[in-house]
Amino acid sequence: xxxxxxxxxxxxxxxxxxxxxxxxxxxxxxxxxxxxxxxxxxxxxxxxxxxxxxxxxxxxxxxxxxxxxxxxxxxxxxxxxxxxxxxxxxxxxxxxxxxxxxxxxxxxxxx
Amino acid sequence: xxxxxxxxxxxxxxxxxxxxxxxxxxxxxxxxxxxxxxxxxxxxxxxxxxxxxxxxxxxxxxxxxxxxxxxxxxxxxxxxxxxxxxxxxxxxxxxxxxxxxxxxxxxxxxxxx
Numbered sequence: 140x141x142x143x144x145x146x147x148x149x150x151x152x153x154x155x156x157x158x159x160x161x162x163x164x165x166x167x168x169x170x171x172x173x174x175x176x177x178x179x180x181x182x183x184x185x186x187x188x189x190x191x192x193x194x195x196x197x198x199x200x201x202x203x204x205x206x207x208x209x210x211x212x213x214x215x216x217x218x219x220x221x222x223x224x225x226x227x228x229x230x231x232x233x234x235x236x237x238x239x240x241x242x243x244x245x246x247x248x249x250x
Numbered sequence: 251x252x253x254x255x256x257x258x259x260x261x262x263x264x265x266x267x268x269x270x271x272x273x274x275x276x277x278x279x280x281x282x283x284x285x286x287x288x289x290x291x292x293x294x295x296x297x298x299x300x301x302x303x304x305x306x307x308x309x310x311x312x313x314x315x316x317x318x319x320x321x322x323x324x325x326x327x328x329x330x331x332x333x334x335x336x337x338x339x340x341x342x343x344x345x346x347x348x349x350x351x352x353x354x355x356x357x358x359x360x361x362x363x
Contacts, residue, residue, distance in 0.1 A: 171350065182254075182341045182354030183293065226292075230350065237283065237295040237306060238352060 143227045148245040157214040159244055161227030164208045169232040172203060174212050176223040177243075183226065186212065190232075222248045252276070254344050254355035262361045263332050271327040271358045275344030282325045283343040283352060284317060293341065299325060332362045 144162040151157040163172065174186040187194055187201045189210070194201040200213040214221055226243040255274040263269050275282050284296040298306040299319035310317065314332075319325040329336055339359050343352035 173350070177293075182343075182357050183352075184354065185351040188350060236281070236298050237309070238285075238293075239295065240285075240293040242292055 143229060143241055145225070145227055145241065145244045147242065148247065150247045150249055151217050152249050153219060154216055157217045157221070157246065159212040159214075159225050159227075159246065160209065161211070162209045163227070163229055166207050166229055167231075170229040171232055172201065172207075172210050173228045173230050173238070174199070174201065175226045175228065175238070175240075176221075177226070178220075178223045183240075186225070188230070217246075217248050219248050219250065222246055254342055254353050256340075256342050256355035256358050258358060259356060260359050260361070262363060264363055265333055266331050269329040269332050269336070269360055271329075271340050271342075271360070273325040273327070273342030273344075273355060275325070275342075276346075276353055279344035279346050279353070281345045281347070282319050283345075284325075284327050285341045285343065287339045287341065287357075289338070296327075329360075332360075334362050336360060337362045 171188050171190050173188040175183040176186055177183045187196055187199050189201045189203055202211045224243040224245050226240050228238050254276055257272050261269055280301050282299045285293040286296055287293045295309040297310050297317045302321050314330045316328045337360055339357045341354050341357045343354045345352050
């Protein structure tokens with residue numbers, strides 16, 4: 140499985156944008172970039188995914204570098220409820236269904 | 251549409267007993283995954299099932315662990331003769347036939363005393 144690298148932790152002020160980086164220099168052409176988050180004492184929650192183009196949904200935006208070796212999850216206006224561990228995961232488009240979670244980034248929101 | 255349901259939410263077993271964890275996927279979802287999260291660690295994939303079939307069990311310990319997803323009823327993760335090292339949170343996820351997102355349940359927290 141291709142690996143991802145994320146900072147262990149980040150802090151952000153409430154109501155400000157948050158940019159969570161992820162490096163995936165060994166990504167293959169058919170790997171999708173997925174983001175999940177896990178709030179305290181809960182199961183993971185899907186956030187967003189993309190292949191090549193930037194993606195937006197109601198929760199966040201995903202900016203993918205042109206060479207696809209890195210990506211950034213953008214929370215446009217952080218709230219206290221966004222405090223969680225964020226996981227960047229590469230998922231093969233065919234055959235391998237499982238998600239391989241790394242250590243993720245623990246995001247702390249400062250009121 | 252109810253989310254993924256897991257029960258029990260908390261389970262305490264003595265060493266040597268059996269643990270049965272249940273997962274009801276979201277309505278219409280035919281793909282189920284089980285993951286384990288040991289204390290202070292990340293989630294690790296265990297097994298992937300479709301109705302009546304095990305598709306990928308590469309993350310399952312070779313002994314004492316088994317999983318099923320029958321035609322009717324919930325998916326079951328069964329751990330025989332539990333040991334203290336089995337204490338963890340076990341999460342189930344499901345997804346529909348099309349689409350990539352996995353929807354996770356709230357987990358079952360197993361404590362082995």
